Amino acid sequence: MTTLSHAARFAARTARLRASTIREMLKVTQRPDVISFAGGLPAPELFPTDAIADATREVMERYGPAALQYSVTEGIPAMREWVAERLTRRFGKLFEAEHVTIVSGSQQGLDLIGKVFLDRGDHVVMTNPSYLGAIQAFDAYEPRYLTVDTDDEGLEPTALEAVLAQAQPFPKFLYVVPNFQNPTGRTLSRARREQIVAICERYELPIVEDDPYGELRFEGSDLPAMATLATRGIVIYCGTGSKIMAPGLRVAWLSISDDEVREKVVLAKQGADLHTGTFAQFVFHEYAAGDAFEAHVRRIALAYAARRDAMLQALAETMPPDVRYSHPDGGMFLWVQIPGADTTELLQICAERKVAFVPGVSFYPHRDVHDGLRLNFSNASEEKIRLGIERLAESIRSLSRTSLT
Numbered sequence: 001m002t003t004l005s006h007a008a009r010f011a012a013r014t015a016r017l018r019a020s021t022i023r024e025m026l027k028v029t030q031r032p033d034v035i036s037f038a039g040g041l042p043a044p045e046l047f048p049t050d051a052i053a054d055a056t057r058e059v060m061e062r063y064g065p066a067a068l069q070y071s072v073t074e075g076i077p078a079m080r081e082w083v084a085e086r087l088t089r090r091f092g093k094l095f096e097a098e099h100v101t102i103v104s105g106s107q108q109g110l111d112l113i114g115k116v117f118l119d120r121g122d123h124v125v126m127t128n129p130s131y132l133g134a135i136q137a138f139d140a141y142e143p144r145y146l147t148v149d150t151d152d153e154g155l156e157p158t159a160l161e162a163v164l165a166q167a168q169p170f171p172k173f174l175y176v177v178p179n180f181q182n183p184t185g186r187t188l189s190r191a192r193r194e195q196i197v198a199i200c201e202r203y204e205l206p207i208v209e210d211d212p213y214g215e216l217r218f219e220g221s222d223l224p225a226m227a228t229l230a231t232r233g234i235v236i237y238c239g240t241g242s243k244i245m246a247p248g249l250r251v252a253w254l255s256i257s258d259d260e261v262r263e264k265v266v267l268a269k270q271g272a273d274l275h276t277g278t279f280a281q282f283v284f285h286e287y288a289a290g291d292a293f294e295a296h297v298r299r300i301a302l303a304y305a306a307r308r309d310a311m312l313q314a315l316a317e318t319m320p321p322d323v324r325y326s327h328p329d330g331g332m333f334l335w336v337q338i339p340g341a342d343t344t345e346l347l348q349i350c351a352e353r354k355v356a357f358v359p360g361v362s363f364y365p366h367r368d369v370h371d372g373l374r375l376n377f378s379n380a381s382e383e384k385i386r387l388g389i390e391r392l393a394e395s396i397r398s399l400s401r402t403s404l405t
């Protein structure tokens with residue numbers, strides 16, 4: 001019997017869909033006695049479970065079969081209008097309901113963007129480091145990545161300009177998470193947003209603005225979306241209900257003002273899943289449009305702020321002096337840099353001491369920087385956070401005897 005080789009059985013693009021060794025290592029850390037800062041999960045105890053149960057009953061009573069029927073690819077009208085109104089209120093600039101497409105998680109949005117823009121070998125520009133899920137979504141379309149360095153204010157415009165001036169072939173888009181970035185927790189300053197939009201407009205480079213965390217701000221004031229700074233429709237804005245309501249609903253949205261891009265994305269979505277679950281959209285809208293939702297979002301932000309504070313304090317008290325970490329003004333993540341360390345090695349030590357994080361290397365498209373790590377602060381109690389950070393500090397100290405230079 002002859003068996004087909006991998007190359008003959010599967011599409012070439014699957015060669016890039018690697019099972020991550022880190023993910024395998026992290027499986028060990030899912031045991032209940034391990035304090036995990038590795039996941040990117042919202043706090044389940046803050047899910048509005050009762051309110052969603054009420055909304056579900058209400059939807060069934062009021063809409064019945066309509067909420068169970070096939071629907072249009074763009075999303076149910078009430079959801080598109082809700083998204084446009086919310087974005088308009090938040091950013092003080094008009095967002096149109098016709099520009100909104102409801103997607104099954106912003107992760108699907110990223111996949112669809114990859115599908116409509118990327119051929120094999122095309123360039124995508126992204127920050128170094130970037131959201132791992134975006135790299136995974138784009139990887140399936142076999143692009144190459146041009147990375148731009150970041151500092152405490154996020155992506156550096158001069159570095160972006162230098163990359164664009166030399167890029168060959170010219171990139172298809174820039175991917176950026178401007179608010180409380182996953183993985184670093186950093187926020188792109190207002191001045192930088194303006195500069196980056198101006199550069200991209202000059203080069204006619206589309207911007208994919210991925211904003212799942214912007215509503216979880218603990219302090220400081222909201223910054224304008226890059227979509228509202230652009231004078232031409234070069235920005236594809238991605239938002240999601242995952243962090244402000246519940247990720248299991250898989251209700252998220254794209255706002256795309258360029259008609260041609262939007263039509264292509266909608267067609268790609270039609271081929272992928274016809275539409276996002278009608279039922280989930282109805283239930284999401286029922287709760288989100290009600291009076292209690294705003295207070296719910298504030299409650300999440302307050303709880304996460306307390307967890308961030310607990311983590312920052314524990315880091316200040318326990319970390320060796322050369323270890324640096326970000327001070328996020330919102331979101332769910334914090335970034336730690338340990339000069340000279342390989343944080344994949346550190347994870348092994350940490351697993352023995354029953355604490356986990358994600359090694360930073362996963363977030364670098366070229367997998368070439370090893371001294372960073374991502375900590376999630378939304379999914380553990382303040383007490384566990386303090387204990388976990390103590391364990392992390394002990395592990396770093398023991399690593400320093402072996403691999404720190």
Ligand SMILES: Cc1ncc(COP(=O)(O)O)c(C=O)c1O
Nearest residue numbers: 040105106107131182240242252
């Ligand atoms: C930056 C970023 N984009 C997109 C997503 C995916 O979110 P969703 O649940 O809407 O698919 C995440 C999830 O963690 C994220 O951190």
